[in-house]
Amino acid sequence: MAGVKELFEDGSSPAGRIVRAIAAIGAATATQLVKSTGLARSTVSTLLTELKDHGVVLDVDTKSNGFGRPSQLLSLNPVAGRCAGVLLGLGEIRIAICDLAHTVLSDVWFAMSEDYSPNDAARCVRASLEEQCAKLGIHLSDLLGVGLAISAPVTYEGEILNGSILPTWCGTNIAEVFSAQFDCPIHVENESHCGALAEMTWGAAVGEPDFVLFKFDLGIGGAIVLDGTVQRGSHGYAAEFGHMSLNPHGPLCRCGNRGCLETFAGGHQLLRYAEQSFGEPVTIEQFVERARKGEPGYTRLVEDAADMAGWGMGLAFTILNPPLFIIAGKLAEVGESFTTGLEKSFARHSVAPPAHSPEKRKPRFVVGTFRGNDDTVMGAVALVLRQHGRIANAASAVV
């Protein structure tokens, strides 16, 4: 039998499908593997015995993951493969390394100049990963893949479609740039899509095949997950919730249109309003803290933002009819004054459930698990674990 790396690369054989399914879930029961692979129970059972005999799969106890019944949980052998996730942010890069059992082995952050180039990024990420791998006693070539989270829509080929955070990167093929520095597969997605993958893998959406995530932070983004897959649309634009145009005569948006949701409820805009009113600059952290404490002006800004955010989520519901909304990002940390207002506005702007059974048709609202940019960097790791957003790489076969 092949090793973990070969099995993980091989998405078509039954054993490869089981290895990929365990990698996505972390610690899985045999029943979950039957469901997620579509293989017969007897096939799964036989192959699991074989995979255990070869040290690819281990029995783990239920404590390692809050998932499934407290019967037997199976994990991939953690020493058998590592995945790296990279957040390419404004003036900073954060890198995490995880094993196939979903344990974080390394998590580093370093500053970059604000106008660093994609080539700078690739070189610095390579240098940092070499150092981190050395500390873990492995080699760079042992990585099963590197996932990149970008603050912009990204095409299936790795082309960055706009660059609100890193404006000069627009039009760059990030796949080509990173392939020059790495032999392993490269995966790329935009940061909100990564956030959804993180929630699916470790957070509020574990076991949820269908949901819509709204991330209310300095900008507004999101993700649509159908049947366990983050939807990307025809060019990687899907779920650009921040740019839903709510008022054709509203404020001009950085995207070139008017009255986008972001111009009403985006964190950047809220900070500008606060500065105008109170005469001093405020950080998003300060803003959230003051709104949490109920300081009047901040409370009102959050209530007004929640009103517009609920309208946007209502539109998304009328179009997609999801069973679950995950609310993520800094504004979600404000607490009930944001989420309660949002749900109230949602009810006024979403297609109404039928009078004969209103309650059971309502979607659930859940606040995301992650704080800060943890969702983004962990979602970048999940790109590799879930084999999402993989792009062409000369050095390895593309699935």
Place this chain on the structure above:
Amino acid sequence: MAGVKELFEDGSSPAGRIVRAIAAIGAATATQLVKSTGLARSTVSTLLTELKDHGVVLDVDTKSNGFGRPSQLLSLNPVAGRCAGVLLGLGEIRIAICDLAHTVLSDVWFAMSEDYSPNDAARCVRASLEEQCAKLGIHLSDLLGVGLAISAPVTYEGEILNGSILPTWCGTNIAEVFSAQFDCPIHVENESHCGALAEMTWGAAVGEPDFVLFKFDLGIGGAIVLDGTVQRGSHGYAAEFGHMSLNPHGPLCRCGNRGCLETFAGGHQLLRYAEQSFGEPVTIEQFVERARKGEPGYTRLVEDAADMAGWGMGLAFTILNPPLFIIAGKLAEVGESFTTGLEKSFARHSVAPPAHSPEKRKPRFVVGTFRGNDDTVMGAVALVLRQHGRIANAASAVV
């Protein structure tokens, strides 16, 4: 080898998968079947030989369908199975019967009282189908399924969620009502979703796995198609485009919210505006004809509707990023004064393509193929051909 009916019922065996794939496409090449079944080319080739030997599959020439390369097209033996589609409309029922080669064998229409009940409908549909089957020399029990198109969202279990056209039907389980009259499988979907299936099977969306359909008629509905599947959402509500709330202070909508797209661009509303202005009732056909001719008031109403319709489609694009929009319904028959205005408004209200490659990221706009309610009744037939929207039926196995 089993007969067509047994193979069509059997969605799991390789031969059954091939039969279902041919039924969905109509006339298919072997290459198309390899792609749509996921089976190996050699398996498809061997099974096709066997299916031909048993008279299940026939070679047909390219003229029978404008689809694929002019090489060998394969169809199911048309005498081997028939599917019925039923449109349950306001004061009328229309029924079509098709064979498995997608040829319409029978198409009848009859009036009902405006307040006919679901039980009335089931009895009348049964009586009419018995008569039609007798004329075709077959028995009712030879039908592979009956598809029902309903003017309301319908759950996966067949529950009608609201009843704008047939208000008293709200809460009815249409599956149970029809199962009492029929031994064959029953399929149910809302009429706009049926319209998308008709366009996929015979119309403007043949060969298009991903698109969004907007239907601008007396009401406004639509469908989201991803990877060849009409999306239903968690409760059958998906793509309720007519009820996207565009103005929280706009006119009250029949759904209970304000400022829904339907209150600005729905045909019922346009007819009311025309009557208010010109002092006499006008039918949707008259309205479309006058707008086509460029009569001033009608032209302005259409332009204003197109402006709001383009906004709604822009929101759907920002959320879904589809490669193709199909524009269907009576308003699409007005022609360029509707579609040009709509595309112009769309560009102002959809997330903008990146400056470095604007043209290739734009979606295509195509007017639907069907006229009148042909899309609905043919979509009801396509429910059976494509095995979509099938509901529990005591008399037959449920897939």
